[in-house]
Amino acid sequence: xLTHLPKKMLAVLGSAMLCLSLNSVATxxxxxxxxxxxxxxxxxxxxxxxxxxxxxxxxxKELGQTIIIENKPGAGGNIGTRYVSQAKPDGYTLLLTINGxxxxxxxxxxxxxxxxxxxxxxxxxxxxxxxxxxxVPANSPAENIDQFIDLAKKEKGKLNYGSVGAxxxxxxxxxxxxxxxxxxxxHIPYSGFPxxxxxxxxxxxxxxxxVPGIAMPQVNSGxxxxxxxxSLEESDLIPGLAPIAADEKYKGFEAISWxxxxxxxxxxxxxxxxxxxxxxxxxxxxxxxxKIRALYFTPVSSSPEDMTGLIESEKERWDAVIERLNLxxx
Numbered sequence: 431x432l433t434h435l436p437k438k439m440l441a442v443l444g445s446a447m448l449c450l451s452l453n454s455v456a457t458x459x460x461x462x463x464x465x466x467x468x469x470x471x472x473x474x475x476x477x478x479x480x481x482x483x484x485x486x487x488x489x490x491k492e493l494g495q496t497i498i499i500e501n502k503p504g505a506g507g508n509i510g511t512r513y514v515s516q517a518k519p520d521g522y523t524l525l526l527t528i529n530g531x532x533x534x535x536x537x538x539x540x541x542x543x544x545x546x547x548x549x550x551x552x553x554x555x556x557x558x559x560x561x562x563x564x565x566v567p568a569n570s571p572a573e574n575i576d577q578f579i580d581l582a583k584k585e586k587g588k589l590n591y592g593s594v595g596a597x598x599x600x601x602x603x604x605x606x607x608x609x610x611x612x613x614x615x616x617h618i619p620y621s622g623f624p625x626x627x628x629x630x631x632x633x634x635x636x637x638x639x640x641v642p643g644i645a646m647p648q649v650n651s652g653x654x655x656x657x658x659x660x661s662l663e664e665s666d667l668i669p670g671l672a673p674i675a676a677d678e679k680y681k682g683f684e685a686i687s688w689x690x691x692x693x694x695x696x697x698x699x700x701x702x703x704x705x706x707x708x709x710x711x712x713x714x715x716x717x718x719x720x721k722i723r724a725l726y727f728t729p730v731s732s733s734p735e736d737m738t739g740l741i742e743s744e745k746e747r748w749d750a751v752i753e754r755l756n757l758x759x760x
Contacts, residue, residue, distance in 0.1 A: 458700035461521045462495040468524040471510025471531060473503045477643055477725050481557055481689050482526040484721045488712045497524075506598070507531040508543060515545035519696035521705070525551065526691055530599065533744045537752050538597045538759045552702055553737035554691035555709040558727035561661035562603055562639045562685050563646070563668065565654050567630055570637075575658040575674055578637065582613035589636040590616040592626040597752070597759050600626075603639040603660060603685040606751050610680055630654050641687060642668055642726035660685035667726050684747075689727070690737055706734055 470482045479501060486497040502510030511531035517523035532547040545551070564575065572578035582589050593601035596619060608615060618635065620626050623644045629635035631653050639660065646668065649656045658674045659665050662684050665673075675683045691709055693702065710731040712718055722729040732740070 458521075458698035461698075461701050461704075462493050464495065464522065466490075466493070466495055466497045466522050466524060467500050468497050468526055469500045469502055469510050469514050470526050471502050471504070471507035471513075472528075474501050477641070477727070478526055478528055478689055480725060481722065481727070484718060485526070485557065485691075485709070485712055488715065488718060489708055492708055492712070506535070506595075508535050508539065511535075511547075511551070512544045514692065514694060515547075515550035517694050519552075519694040519698075521693065521697055521701035524554070524691060524693055524705075526557065526689060528689055529687060529744060532690075532692075532741055534597060534599075534602065534748050534752065537745075537749050538757065540758065541760045547741065548738070550695050551692040552695045552697055553732075553734045553741070554693060554702060554705045555713075555734070556730055556732035556737055556740065557689045557691060557709070557713065558722050558725075558729050559686050559688045560642060560667065560725075560727045561659040561665050561673070562599065562687060563642050563649070563659055563671070564607075564637065564657045564674070565630055565640050565645050565649065566637050566657060567633045567635075568653060568655050569633070570655060572657060573655070575672070575677065575680075578657055579611045579613055582611070582615060587614045587616065590618050592618050592620050592629055592635040592638040594622055594626070595619045597757060599685065599687065600639045602748055602751050602755075604637070605755055606685065607674070607680075607683070609751070609754060610683060627654070639685065646726060665728070667723065667728060687727075688740070690732075702734060706731075 468482050468486055470479045472478045482499050486499060490497045502513055507527055508531050511525060511527055514523055514525035535543055536547060566572055572581050591604050595601065623640060626635060626638050627644060627648055630638055645656065648654045656671055659668055659671050661673050662675045663673060674680050713729050713731045719729045
């Protein structure tokens with residue numbers, strides 16, 4: 431309460447607050463009047479980068495302002511995500527990122543992350559989702575998920591799998607499968623997916639969860655074998671490949687990759703809603719859908735509220751896996 435302040439001071443404060451409020455409304459109504467920056471916390475040429483560029487061109491035309499892509503890679507996407515979380519909430523800094531920085535990073539980096547995804551970033555919309563693919567060498571004796579699990583139980587601790595590092599989706603997904611199927615595999619971290627693919631082709635790696643955009647060209651050429659997908663239902667992106675969750679024993683097994691748009695918390699609601707509507711309209715365009723599908727992503731938009739709900743539910747699932755592993759990366 432401010433009733434103890436002099437009336438003159440209260441009047442000044444009231445006028446100042448009114449001016450700030452009116453200025454915010456005016457800014458939202460005029461937006462955008464200059465170039466917009468869309469930050470991608472991954473390198474140029476990555477899937478998030480291509481998705482960002484796919485959206486930026488039609489969005490720029492509709493808004494009448496240029497949207498430039500700014501790549502700020504590092505720390506699994508955390509550096510660029512933190513940058514946007516600290517940006518001015520005026521609608522001129524957007525973020526297109528994946529699950530990791532928004533879902534698992536706060537648990538893996540409790541002391542050094544520098545941002546809180548649910549407090550410092552406002553969702554705009556989901557952009558696309560993609561299942562991961564369980565891959566094995568082309569000459570593996572396992573031809574489906576049941577055979578792979580039987581083999582892993584028979585060769586307890588002898589089979590290995592590759593990931594792109596501790597705490598990555600490729601690591602946590604396999605850790606979840608180990609827990610649910612009661613199997614034990616040796617974890618071998620690699621510097622990137624190309625190295626894992628090479629290892630699987632050579633037979634040095636027995637299995638890996640891989641994004642389909644990288645895995646499927648090798649599967650289609652016969653160099654590796656795909657056993658299953660991590661979506662709850664069969665994906666029309668990879669028809670004929672059964673989900674792990676189709677087996678009643680692993681019902682509910684899901685490990686989805688997604689990309690979504692965000693802005694700094696505090697961005698005027700009028701701008702948030704306009705960006706959401708625009709994103710939904712752009713994603714609905716057939717030419718944009720075709721480009722997104724070419725990356726093995728299903729084009730899908732959402733409300734800001736549904737995006738928040740997705741982050742919360744995913745965080746609950748992956749926090750349980752991380753806690754079982756007693757894993758921290760601080």
